Amino acid sequence: MNSERIYLDHAGTTPLRSEVANVMTETSLRFGFNASSLHFEGRLARAALDDARDRVARILGAKRTEVVFTSGGTESNNLAILGVVQAAAPGARVVASAVEHHSVRAALERLRERSAAGGPIPVDSNGRVDPQEFERTLGSQPVCASVMYANNEVGTVQPIPALAEIARTHRVLLHTDAVAAPAWLPIDVVELGVDMLSLSAHKFGGPEGVGVLYVREGVPLHPLMLGGGQEAGRRAGTENIAGIAGLALALELAAAERARTVARAVALRDRLESGVKAAAPGVSVNGAGAPRLANLSNMSFEGVEAGDLLIALDLAGVAVSAGSACTSGTLEPSHVLAAMYPGTQGLSGIRFSLGTTTTAGEIDRVVAAIPSLLIRLRERRAFVLPFEGYG
Numbered sequence: 001m002n003s004e005r006i007y008l009d010h011a012g013t014t015p016l017r018s019e020v021a022n023v024m025t026e027t028s029l030r031f032g033f034n035a036s037s038l039h040f041e042g043r044l045a046r047a048a049l050d051d052a053r054d055r056v057a058r059i060l061g062a063k064r065t066e067v068v069f070t071s072g073g074t075e076s077n078n079l080a081i082l083g084v085v086q087a088a089a090p091g092a093r094v095v096a097s098a099v100e101h102h103s104v105r106a107a108l109e110r111l112r113e114r115s116a117a118g119g120p121i122p123v124d125s126n127g128r129v130d131p132q133e134f135e136r137t138l139g140s141q142p143v144c145a146s147v148m149y150a151n152n153e154v155g156t157v158q159p160i161p162a163l164a165e166i167a168r169t170h171r172v173l174l175h176t177d178a179v180a181a182p183a184w185l186p187i188d189v190v191e192l193g194v195d196m197l198s199l200s201a202h203k204f205g206g207p208e209g210v211g212v213l214y215v216r217e218g219v220p221l222h223p224l225m226l227g228g229g230q231e232a233g234r235r236a237g238t239e240n241i242a243g244i245a246g247l248a249l250a251l252e253l254a255a256a257e258r259a260r261t262v263a264r265a266v267a268l269r270d271r272l273e274s275g276v277k278a279a280a281p282g283v284s285v286n287g288a289g290a291p292r293l294a295n296l297s298n299m300s301f302e303g304v305e306a307g308d309l310l311i312a313l314d315l316a317g318v319a320v321s322a323g324s325a326c327t328s329g330t331l332e333p334s335h336v337l338a339a340m341y342p343g344t345q346g347l348s349g350i351r352f353s354l355g356t357t358t359t360a361g362e363i364d365r366v367v368a369a370i371p372s373l374l375i376r377l378r379e380r381r382a383f384v385l386p387f388e389g390y391g
């Protein structure tokens with residue numbers, strides 16, 4: 001492998017697009033004022049903010065008043081789940097699927113302390129929520145259910161329109177974490193039928209630290225950030241005008257380019273999976289039996305810890321992730337794989353996530369590098385394992 005790095009962690013963060021960087025710089029320099037100020041400069045910032053809000057609303061098929069800008073996916077998910085419970089009558093509960101991102105799981109943990117969380121809603125061996133199981137969970141009359149649109153670890157796409165219809169019948173609000181989706185899937189909130197939807201700009205070519213929570217008109221929501229009356233009282237704090245302008249452009253570009261990007265990514269992803277499987281034994285692809293994100297492949301390698309392979313690949317110049325980037329460093333077993341394969345323990349998988357800049361040449365270099373890394377890691381493991389009993 002030559003010295004050039006190969007970045008296959010676009011599900012962790014996409015590189016900032018240069019068009020977006022330029023718009024952010026220009027917006028900062030021209031409109032970087034406080035959008036709540038009444039003076040001329042404040043009104044300039046307000047106009048830039050309104051413009052971005054309109055453009056985001058258009059892509060989502062939403063009203064501009066339904067778009068709340070936040071600091072990213074984590075805040076959007078927290079706000080949806082905690083905000084809806086705080087606005088509801090005492091005793092209100094939220095349920096969520098077993099494969100949600102940690103920002104949903106941790107919010108549920110907080111609610112569980114006061115018995116305000118139910119579930120989890122189980123998934124099948126492809127990570128997909130079964131609509132019938134979903135309906136059963138709603139029998140307990142939660143105020144809100146949270147099911148992610150596409151899973152960030154294995155890429156499974158949930159049948160959100162079907163789940164939304166069931167939720168509506170049971171008068172339960174449906175929130176979807178769509179953070180992994182915009183570059184790869186349509187995100188029209190009316191077609192999806194959801195009440196709340198979370199986005200994060202750094203997953204589709206925008207900057208880190210800025211996101212959106214779509215909140216359908218009429219959904220009662222208490223703010224988590226308290227202070228000024230920004231975002232129509234739903235999120236206090238002076239708006240990040242440059243970040244928001246960057247988010248709006250990145251979202252427009254992602255939507256405009258989606259069809260071409262998806263077709264390209266699927267071809268490259270298939271090339272990666274068939275190449276790796278042909279080159280090395282003991283490789284399985286997780287979640288391949290259900291609809292999944294075009295750019296994502298989660299593979300388990302028999303006899304190899306995903307963390308060890310991640311480091312070996314990194315040293316070989318390839319950036320991938322094991323499970324969710326938010327927990328790497330600790331590398332605990334994946335709760336997503338555990339939910340997909342009940343009864344198994346400590347399963348790990350490597351997440352290869354491709355992007356618009358990924359090339360066939362890069363995929364071929366990764367495929368060529370993997371067999372020797374696997375042989376080395378498997379040999380080491382075979383050597384180390386007999387000694388585990390001495391501790």
Ligand code: PMP
Nearest residue numbers: 072073074101152177179180200
């Ligand atoms: N949800 C999903 C599905 C994600 O992948 C992430 C980012 N890892 C988040 C939420 C959190 O988003 P952010 O990094 O913007 O806080």
